Amino acid sequence: MKSIFAAVAVAGLMFAGNAMATDMPADGKAKCAACHKVDTKLVGPAWKDVAAKYKGQKDAEATLIANITKGGKFGWNMGQMTPRGLGANDEQIKGLAKFILSL
Numbered sequence: 001m002k003s004i005f006a007a008v009a010v011a012g013l014m015f016a017g018n019a020m021a022t023d024m025p026a027d028g029k030a031k032c033a034a035c036h037k038v039d040t041k042l043v044g045p046a047w048k049d050v051a052a053k054y055k056g057q058k059d060a061e062a063t064l065i066a067n068i069t070k071g072g073k074f075g076w077n078m079g080q081m082t083p084r085g086l087g088a089n090d091e092q093i094k095g096l097a098k099f100i101l102s103l
């Protein structure tokens, strides 16, 4: 457990220090990239737009974790998201929610 959290934290720092070319974490590439990109919309919204939508909201991380886990519609009018994307587990979803909100 601890090492996973440490890895997420380190990844977060790396992304924070590399604003020019923000790359999706490996979990995102494996479980989400079929429908999402960081900068532009694809099947689903750009993750940067999601970060903007939740900017300044206290419960943003919990909301994102819940939404990614259950899937469905979140008001983007782009259709339905499959629950957990392509099979992400709880740990991966948590890490990705943090990543999205860091954008």
Ligand code: HEC
Binding pocket: 028, 031, 032, 033, 034, 035, 036, 043, 044, 045, 050, 053, 063, 064, 067, 068, 072, 073, 074, 075, 076, 077, 078, 079, 080, 081, 082, 084, 085, 086, 088, 093, 096, 097, 100
């Ligand atoms: C099969 C395509 C598909 C996959 C795979 C997918 N998504 Fe989505 N996602 C969507 C669509 C479509 C929407 C927009 C739904 C709507 O119109 O409201 C969306 C919306 C979202 C949102 C916005 C939630 C909100 O509250 O506004 C987030 C965050 C998100 N996806 C994260 C992820 C993550 C993380 C993964 C990988 C674990 C993932 N998605 C995998 C299709 C997908």
